[in-house]
Amino acid sequence: MHITKSISGKTIRLPDERWVHIVKGHPEMARYLHxxxxxxxxxxxxxxxxxxxxxxxxxQRSDKVLVVxxxxxxxxxxxLTAxxxxxxxALLKRNILWQR
Incomplete structure (x- = not known):
């Protein structure tokens, strides 16, 4: 189980089973857990x-964005996924709730 905090201060969980599911669907994510x-x-x-x-x-890079x-x-x-x-x-067409 991995845990982080969202910008709203809530504890956000990433169970090991969910990480395995993410990596199966998106193998390129395997080294990007952190x-x-x-x-x-x-x-x-x-x-x-x-x-x-x-x-x-x-x-993450000049041509790609990491979405969680x-x-x-x-x-x-x-x-849920990453x-x-x-x-x-496509992201910018959505309702932006917060931006740096």
Whole structure:
């Protein structure tokens, strides 16, 4: 189990089983566990998802953004998935809740 804090101060969990699921679906994520946790704690931007989830985004490279999808429930939350994307325009079309 890995734990981080969101910018709202809530404890966000990433169970080992969920990390294995993420890496199976996105093998390129295997060496980015620390970056995933850091993206939730210190994002460049938080946007609203379509079903109550939050998307934390952090610029990792000049051409890619790391997106971590997570949910917050009362005092805690959990990570659903994480992936790299080049589709920054798609993120910017969403409701921006917070930006650095």
């Amino acid at each position: 970056d995933v946790l850091l993206t939730v704690a210190v994002p460049d931007m938080i946007v609203e998802g379509g079903a109550g989830e939050l998307l934390a985004a952090a610029y 999808v997570y949910k917050e429930i009362e005092t805690e939350g959990f990570i 992936y790299f994307t080049k589709k920054m325009k």
